[in-house]
Amino acid sequence: MPERTDWEAKAANLLKAELKRKGVTYAQLVEKLAEIGVNEKEANVKNKLSRGKFTAAFFLQCLTAIGVRSLQIGLD
Template structure:
């Protein structure tokens, strides 16, 4: 994700860039680890999160999920550090 100036962001909703970044973090990590949404659903089960692969797919693609869900996904995929930008 390329850096955008604050002026560039004035044209979009205030959280849009962060929602895009959150989705990008989850999806890029899944690609790096060769994980499907079904795999991620299984990994999340060990954290007590029971959602179907379809539910997770929709949630991620809509870019409407909580910070808690983001952190749970990253933890389930054993991500230790996250680049914010």
Template sequence: MSCKGGVALAKANQSYTTENTREKIPGGQRQGLSGGRGGKMNREPGTGGLQPQSYEAWEQTAKELIEIEMMRRGIRYKQLSRLLEGQGIYETPDQINRKVNRKRFSAAFLVVCLCAMGVETLSLK
């Protein structure tokens, strides 16, 4: 996948089951993960086994991905806000700060933040 500006993210070789991946079974019941907070994910990053990790832990991991890359690059929320404008995302530094600290953002927001900061590869180990 490529970001604007020619930055590319490496695809991980692991496969994951996400909250939106559900299999419809007869009788109107759904098989899969529980929707919402407190649900369990099937796989832990970097492992092939079925080691459950809470949804909150995944949210924390996503938050840390943004924060770690910001620290590595010496980027503050004000600068991230300006970088996101270049990607077509217009949010104030305070809005971004609250979104990240509350762990309430989409996968798309995570990816655009990483792209805007110039992250070329991402290891999920």
């Protein structure tokens, strides 16, 4: 199994931080994704974020669903 890259870890951590900042649980994220027409199961979302393996489209869908309008990437 391929290892998670630093970039994948950064993307996953960034998304998890935004979820935490907005106070959104994985279950709530699934509901919010459904509201914008994206059907995911909570287990699938947990797996994607724990592995750091998801598409840029999924990343943008999640950010949109939780109402993130701007993002400070802060890659140092």
